[in-house]
Amino acid sequence: xxxxxxxxxxxxxxxxxxxxxxxxxxxxxxxxxxxxxxxxxxxxxxxxxxxxxxxxxxxxxxxxxxxxxxxxxxxxxxxxxxxxxxxxxxxxxxxxxxxxxxxxxxxxxxxxxxxxxxxxxxxxxxxxxxxxxxxxxxxxxxxxxxxxxxxxxxxxxxxxxxxxxxxxxxxxxxxxxxxxxxxxxxxxxxxxxxxxxxxxxxxxxxxxxxxxxxxxxxxxxxxxxxxxxxxxxxxxxxxxxxxxxxxxxxxxxxxxxxxxxxxxxxxxxxxxxxxxxxxxxxxxxxxxxxxxxxxxxxxxxxxxxxxxxxxxxxxxxxxxxxxxxxxxxxxxxxxxxxxxxxxxxxxxxxxxxxxxxxxxxxxxxxxxxxxxxxxxxxxxxxxxxxxxxxxxxxxxxxxxxxxxxxxxxxxxxxxxxxxxxxxxxxxxxxxxxxxxxxxxxxxxxxxxxxx
Numbered sequence: 001x002x003x004x005x006x007x008x009x010x011x012x013x014x015x016x017x018x019x020x021x022x023x024x025x026x027x028x029x030x031x032x033x034x035x036x037x038x039x040x041x042x043x044x045x046x047x048x049x050x051x052x053x054x055x056x057x058x059x060x061x062x063x064x065x066x067x068x069x070x071x072x073x074x075x076x077x078x079x080x081x082x083x084x085x086x087x088x089x090x091x092x093x094x095x096x097x098x099x100x101x102x103x104x105x106x107x108x109x110x111x112x113x114x115x116x117x118x119x120x121x122x123x124x125x126x127x128x129x130x131x132x133x134x135x136x137x138x139x140x141x142x143x144x145x146x147x148x149x150x151x152x153x154x155x156x157x158x159x160x161x162x163x164x165x166x167x168x169x170x171x172x173x174x175x176x177x178x179x180x181x182x183x184x185x186x187x188x189x190x191x192x193x194x195x196x197x198x199x200x201x202x203x204x205x206x207x208x209x210x211x212x213x214x215x216x217x218x219x220x221x222x223x224x225x226x227x228x229x230x231x232x233x234x235x236x237x238x239x240x241x242x243x244x245x246x247x248x249x250x251x252x253x254x255x256x257x258x259x260x261x262x263x264x265x266x267x268x269x270x271x272x273x274x275x276x277x278x279x280x281x282x283x284x285x286x287x288x289x290x291x292x293x294x295x296x297x298x299x300x301x302x303x304x305x306x307x308x309x310x311x312x313x314x315x316x317x318x319x320x321x322x323x324x325x326x327x328x329x330x331x332x333x334x335x336x337x338x339x340x341x342x343x344x345x346x347x348x349x350x351x352x353x354x355x356x357x358x359x360x361x362x363x364x365x366x367x368x369x370x371x372x373x374x375x376x377x378x379x380x381x382x383x384x385x386x387x388x389x390x391x392x393x394x395x396x397x398x399x400x401x402x403x404x405x406x407x408x409x410x411x412x413x414x415x416x417x418x419x420x421x422x423x424x425x426x427x428x429x430x431x432x433x434x435x436x437x438x439x440x441x442x443x444x445x446x447x448x449x450x451x
Contacts, residue, residue: 044104046072050111053079055350055414056317056324056335071097075108082112084436085287085318087119098132107136114149118156121164121256126156155241158223162243163256167288170303174251178294178301183275184343184420186294188301190281191248192218197279201294201301202341203431204417205282206321208257210242211264214278220244220259237266249281250303252289280341283323286433293430294340296423297444306434314436315391325438327418328389330358336418338438345397347416349405352381354415364404379404388422391440395425 049060058080065076074093090113097109110133117126130153137146178188178201186201192210195218199208215222220242240261247257268276286292291304317324317335324335334351352359362381386400405411423429428441 046104047108049076050079050108051413053083053317054319056319056322056326056337058083058317071102071105075105075112078112078116079108082115082119083317083319084314085119085433087116090116098129103136103140107133107140110136114153114156121166123156123159123162123164127153127160129153130156158225158241159243159258162221162223162258165254165256165258165284165288168246168253168255170253171251175300175302176250178296178299180296180420180424181275182273183271184424186296186301186340186420188249188281190279191246192244192279193220193246195219199279199281200277200341202280202282202339203286203323204337204339204341205280206284207260208247208282208285209260209262209267209277209280211267211276211278212261213264215242215259215261218244220261222261237262247285249285249289250292250301252303254285254288257285286431290434291430291432293428294423295428295441297427304430308435312435312437312439316431316433316436316438318436322414324414325390325418330387331389334415336416337414339417340420340423342417342419343421345400345417345419345422346380347400347402348412348414349403349409350411350413351415352402352404353411358383359402359404362402379406390418390422391438393426393440393443395422395443397422 046064049064052058052060061076061079065073065080068076071093074091075097078091078094094109094113097105098113100106100109110129114126114129114133117123117129130149134146134149134153137149176189178186181187181200187198188201190197190199197214197218210218210220221244222240222242225240242259242261244257244259245255247254264276264278267278268274289303291306293300293302293304295301315326316338317326323338325338326333327336328334329347329351334347336345336347359381362383364379364381366377366379380401380403383400383402384398386397388395388397388400402416423440425444426440426442427444430437430439430441432439
């Protein structure tokens with residue numbers, strides 16, 4: 001078992017949100033498909049650099065910025081700002097580029113405008129730019145990108161009648177109990193509409209989640225119109241969108257918090273003894289909190305005051321509706337999806353394709369992966385005692401699975417996931433969304449061996 005959270009890319013925009021979200025508003029226009037008169041055109045080097053940023057690799061964009069001028073420099077600087085979750089104010093020149101005739105620059109500008117609008121909670125604006133982006137991708141023959149963008153703008157449209165999420169108030173830095181559940185996921189206690197609720201703390205969830213019965217009990221406002229989201233394993237699960245008037249976490253009060261509502265049966269897993277998830281706190285809430293610390297061994301979760309004096313250089317990157325962290329895998333740096341809602345770390349078929357010699361030296365087997373609404377079996381290679389380096393710390397994972405591509409499978413966008421078992425190897429982990437930095441406490445002492 002490997003995955004229980006969501007990586008639904010709801011930061012919006014193909015360049016900052018073309019992850020595995022498959023939301024479709026059934027009452028909206030059908031997703032835009034690529035026109036048969038326009039065969040697929042491979043993305044240019046310019047768009048490829050933006051695509052690399054979507055999987056957490058800013059290197060190509062930073063190298064391009066050194067010689068970029070005019071509109072290219074503006075687009076690159078805007079994308080780098082979004083990599084730090086820095087939303088707005090929007091440069092009016094982006095709207096000029098979005099209305100221009102250069103297809104690649106226009107597509108990049110539309111994606112930036114869509115992503116920025118969603119981050120600001122300007123949902124109708126995100127829907128308008130996202131719909132135009134889907135049409136531009138269809139004209140390029142990018143059927144997959146066009147469908148994803150259409151799904152995203154339709155999701156934004158569902159939220160369009162609701163105000164943006166905001167913080168109503170916060171008290172002094174506050175600590176609450178936290179626990180690691182029976183499959184290894186972190187859980188905290190929150191309050192939704194003044195009612196207590198336990199929730200999984202999931203950096204891989206691009207929207208927070210409630211089960212249908214939990215949403216009813218908590219009295220959230222459910223929005224008319226059905227959607228479907230990808231479950232991170234295979235296929236989709238039906239969901240609706242809802243907005244909670246109030247959400248309190250560790251002394252911070254948030255208003256107008258969006259949630260995905262998923263049927264209880266889709267959040268119940270065939271684990272011996274039973275296992276279920278009824279609520280998930282996702283990335284938009286964490287970003288609003290600013291700086292948080294989880295102490296798994298001590299059983300504490302804290303919202304911390306900003307501390308610029310302690311912040312080192314950024315090591316987290318926002319891309320494709322996810323947050324990535326740079327990890328040295330056997331000495332080679334790789335951006336991995338930071339996902340506390342995955343109970344195990346893993347590398348993807350993209351990593352396998354880039355490192356064939358490493359894969360050839362490993363034994364392979366079949367593994368079963370589970371998420372909301374189902375599971376899937378995959379061929380994996382298993383790396384024993386894999387050496388990792390992250391946030392200035394060294395770590396050796398007893399096992400690290402590498403998913404292998406099946407014949408005909410597309411290569412996935414990302415290189416893999418850093419899951420919660422890696423973070424629990426340290427006394428604490430701090431996520432600073434202002435400085436875009438992961439900080440780790442001291443390593444947990446090894447358990448004594450017995451004879």
